[in-house]
Amino acid sequence: MTTFTVWKFEDPDGADRAAAVLKDAAAERLVRIDDHAVVRWPVNAPRPTVEHGHDETKHGAGWGALWGLMVGTLFLVPVVGGVAGAALGAISKATQDSGITKEQLEKIRTEVTRGTSALFLVTEHGDLDRLGERFHGRNSTLIATNLTEAEQEVLYETFGGR
Numbered sequence: 303m304t305t306f307t308v309w310k311f312e313d314p315d316g317a318d319r320a321a322a323v324l325k326d327a328a329a330e331r332l333v334r335i336d337d338h339a340v341v342r343w344p345v346n347a348p349r350p351t352v353e354h355g356h357d358e359t360k361h362g363a364g365w366g367a368l369w370g371l372m373v374g375t376l377f378l379v380p381v382v383g384g385v386a387g388a389a390l391g392a393i394s395k396a397t398q399d400s401g402i403t404k405e406q407l408e409k410i411r412t413e414v415t416r417g418t419s420a421l422f423l424v425t426e427h428g429d430l431d432r433l434g435e436r437f438h439g440r441n442s443t444l445i446a447t448n449l450t451e452a453e454q455e456v457l458y459e460t461f462g463g464r
Contacts, residue, residue, distance in 0.1 A: 304336060306402060308446040309421045310413050314344045316441065317419035321355070323436050333428035338421060345417040406446035413445045430456065
């Protein structure tokens with residue numbers, strides 16, 4: 303099953319460190335990364351930057367377009383009442399097939415702030431126990447996923463980050 307997750311880190315470099323650990327795990331076949339993006343927001347920056355990973359070329363183009371749309375809408379559209387709501391409504395239509403809801407998009411927008419970073423992931427076939435060992439103590443919080451509540455519980459037990 304293809305899994306979409308967004309993990310928040312309490313510093314601008316946390317997502318980069320987690321992406322490096324994840325790439326090492328993928329090289330050892332503990333997980334397959336279809337695509338990922340890192341959003342960094344330094345404390346003194348007016349807006350975040352995004353780096354698209356281009357992991358799986360077959361799927362990467364589609365997800366890359368989604369990352370650009372999502373990050374642009376979530377962080378670059380001015381937060382002005384109706385404009386922000388309309389933008390989130392439009393992007394939620396574009397992401398609904400991926401299992402990403404408008405509520406999750408709103409949570410991403412409010413959680414990823416100056417001084418933090420986020421790792422947006424699309425993965426498959428993960429060995430959760432072995433991945434959990436690698437991510438223990440990474441100070442991350444799961445802020446969005448397309449997993450069911452039962453599947454989320456397994457993620458919380460393995461990785462923490464409630």
